[in-house]
Amino acid sequence: MNTLIILSALGIIALFAEIFRFRKALFPLILLGLGGAFFFTAKEYNHPQIFLGMMNFDNYAVIFSCAILIIAFLWFMMAKNYFLQETSVTDHFALILFSLVGAVVMVSFSNLTMLFLGIEILSVSVYVLAASDKSNVMSNESGFKYFLMGSFATGFLLFGITLIYGITGSFDLASIHTQVAANHDSGLVIAGILLLMIGLAFKSSLAPFHFWAPDVYEGAPTTVTTYMATVVKTAAFAAFFRLFSTCFAGVTGHWTDVLWWMVVLTLFVGNVSAVRQKSVKRLLAYSSVAHAGYIAIAVVSMGAASTSAILYYTFTYSISSISAFTILFIVSRHKGSKDISAFEGMSKANPLLSFAMTVAMLSLAGIPPTAGFFAKYYVFLTAINAGNTLLVLIAVIAALVGIYYYFRVIIAIYFKPEQQLVPIKVGPLHRTVLIITTILTLLFGLFPNLILGWI
Amino acid sequence: MLGDLKTIPLDWYILLSSILFCIGVMGVLFRRNAIIIFMSIELMLNAVNLLLVAFSAYHNDAKGQVFVFFTMAVAAAEIAVGLAILVVVYRNTKSTDIDVLNRLKG
Numbered sequence: 001m002n003t004l005i006i007l008s009a010l011g012i013i014a015l016f017a018e019i020f021r022f023r024k025a026l027f028p029l030i031l032l033g034l035g036g037a038f039f040f041t042a043k044e045y046n047h048p049q050i051f052l053g054m055m056n057f058d059n060y061a062v063i064f065s066c067a068i069l070i071i072a073f074l075w076f077m078m079a080k081n082y083f084l085q086e087t088s089v090t091d092h093f094a095l096i097l098f099s100l101v102g103a104v105v106m107v108s109f110s111n112l113t114m115l116f117l118g119i120e121i122l123s124v125s126v127y128v129l130a131a132s133d134k135s136n137v138m139s140n141e142s143g144f145k146y147f148l149m150g151s152f153a154t155g156f157l158l159f160g161i162t163l164i165y166g167i168t169g170s171f172d173l174a175s176i177h178t179q180v181a182a183n184h185d186s187g188l189v190i191a192g193i194l195l196l197m198i199g200l201a202f203k204s205s206l207a208p209f210h211f212w213a214p215d216v217y218e219g220a221p222t223t224v225t226t227y228m229a230t231v232v233k234t235a236a237f238a239a240f241f242r243l244f245s246t247c248f249a250g251v252t253g254h255w256t257d258v259l260w261w262m263v264v265l266t267l268f269v270g271n272v273s274a275v276r277q278k279s280v281k282r283l284l285a286y287s288s289v290a291h292a293g294y295i296a297i298a299v300v301s302m303g304a305a306s307t308s309a310i311l312y313y314t315f316t317y318s319i320s321s322i323s324a325f326t327i328l329f330i331v332s333r334h335k336g337s338k339d340i341s342a343f344e345g346m347s348k349a350n351p352l353l354s355f356a357m358t359v360a361m362l363s364l365a366g367i368p369p370t371a372g373f374f375a376k377y378y379v380f381l382t383a384i385n386a387g388n389t390l391l392v393l394i395a396v397i398a399a400l401v402g403i404y405y406y407f408r409v410i411i412a413i414y415f416k417p418e419q420q421l422v423p424i425k426v427g428p429l430h431r432t433v434l435i436i437t438t439i440l441t442l443l444f445g446l447f448p449n450l451i452l453g454w455i
Numbered sequence: 456m457l458g459d460l461k462t463i464p465l466d467w468y469i470l471l472s473s474i475l476f477c478i479g480v481m482g483v484l485f486r487r488n489a490i491i492i493f494m495s496i497e498l499m500l501n502a503v504n505l506l507l508v509a510f511s512a513y514h515n516d517a518k519g520q521v522f523v524f525f526t527m528a529v530a531a532a533e534i535a536v537g538l539a540i541l542v543v544v545y546r547n548t549k550s551t552d553i554d555v556l557n558r559l560k561g
Contacts, residue, residue, distance in 0.1 A: 113522055120529045124536050131540045140544045141556040147537045148492060148553075152483050154533070155499035158526060159476055162503050165519055166469070166510040188469075215559040 142219025
């Protein structure tokens with residue numbers, strides 16, 4: 001709850017910064033506030049609090065909130081320079097802070113009302129941010145598509161919630177769990193679960209409900225894309241797993257088969273479409289869809305280890321993504337192009353950028369000793385424990401396809417003739433972000449228990 | 456008042472709401488004008504509201520009706536944002552037809 005109060009207060013302060021003219025002080029203030037929020041959230045670890053049956057700040061919520069706050073901290077460091085070039089920086093920061101409130105609600109709800117409100121608080125802010133580059137038609141289109149698909153998905157989610165309410169007479173997760181188990185063969189329960197799943201699959205971009213993701217990710221400003229690929233995805237999967245593990249773990253027969261096919265489709269579509277992309281931004285967008293498939297494997301094979309597998313995967317994926325998107329942002333601003341060709345031969349003049357990009361790509365591809373390897377390993381382990389060997393086989397083949405397109409970027413960096421020997425200017429904040437993310441990626445790859453031990 | 460609601464069988468409410476919801480879904484999928492799509496989304500949300508109220512009456516439980524207030528408030532906020540984005544799109548493209556939004560593909 002401390003997290004929510006601090007984040008909301010920070011958001012309101014950010015709005016006041018424009019009126020009272022302390023825009024310069026806002027950025028340090030936000031970093032300080034996020035640090036404070038992290039501290040007070042971490043203090044609630046092992047002290048579960050329940051708020052009127054609406055929110056339940058158990059360890060799951062605390063750990064995912066902490067992960068989201070760390071990612072948001074890195075995001076602010078990465079995005080500062082982009083938003084300072086615009087006039088309405090305070091509005092953007094306030095929107096991000098409010099959407100973080102939504103993300104925290106999504107990981108801590110114990111009532112379907114809060115799930116719905118959390119998703120909406122998160123999404124409405126991000127709709128605006130996706131369209132925030134007002135004169136750019138691509139950004140407009142991206143925001144508009146995101147809005148249309150987002151509210152379309154909300155409709156499905158609400159219909160699902162309503163049908164579940166119709167059977168159980170409650171929005172509370174615990175009583176839904178018992179009531180659903182008691183009425184497990186009712187048609188309304190099956191329809192409700194599937195509609196809820198469709199709504200959440202839209203938000204977490206699982207195929208066949210992923211079609212908006214590449215367009216939206218490509219058109220939105222790169223910083224906002226980073227936010228969508230990291231914080232939004234983490235929150236969406238945390239909410240997905242929290243809902244399905246608390247409410248519908250007793251009736252897995254109704255939904256695991258459907259989700260199984262969605263995972264296979266996501267892995268196939270995400271990886272195969274990424275292969276033929278020229279633009280690195282779109283490649284990362286499809287890779288984000290593919291990663292949603294890997295994470296969903298842990299949801300399909302729901303077991304004791306699923307929670308830590310999802311936490312580890314979303315967190316390390318977000319860290320590597322921030323790294324990759326930061327480099328893309330720096331390079332595309334320097335060269336004016338987001339294509340893979342913009343990266344050709346940059347290794348000699350920019351050793352730090354090249355090394356950080358290589359580590360990020362290796363992590364996304366899942367090659368040891370980076371964190372991405374253990375992320376995939378733990379997810380596959382949950383599937384094997386649940387007896388989903390075929391799914392692991394398919395996922396491994398998909399990961400092999402993934403290696404091909406991630407290595408295209410690495411090959412472009414190191415083995416293509418040099419285009420120019422001018423070093424690309426990297427600001428101190430970006431440099432810090434890249435160093436932190438690279439070190440964390442390698443550190444978590446070598447010592448995965450740093451994350452796994454917490455949950 | 457709530458008693459009157461119950462003179463109609465619950466199945467009929469479910470059927471009516473499902474039909475309205477499906478009309479909304481079809482509208483979103485097949486209409487090309489952005490304003491009409493917004494209206495279709497509203498139709499989907501209102502079908503849900505109707506069903507929530509019906510369930511709420513049948514369960515003798517006010518929670519469903521409270522939820523409807525949340526839904527309406529959120530839908531209003533969402534449409535406000537959506538219309539703002541549409542105004543920006545219109546300024547740049549001079550059209551509310553979603554077929555002009557085809558720059559992002561591949």
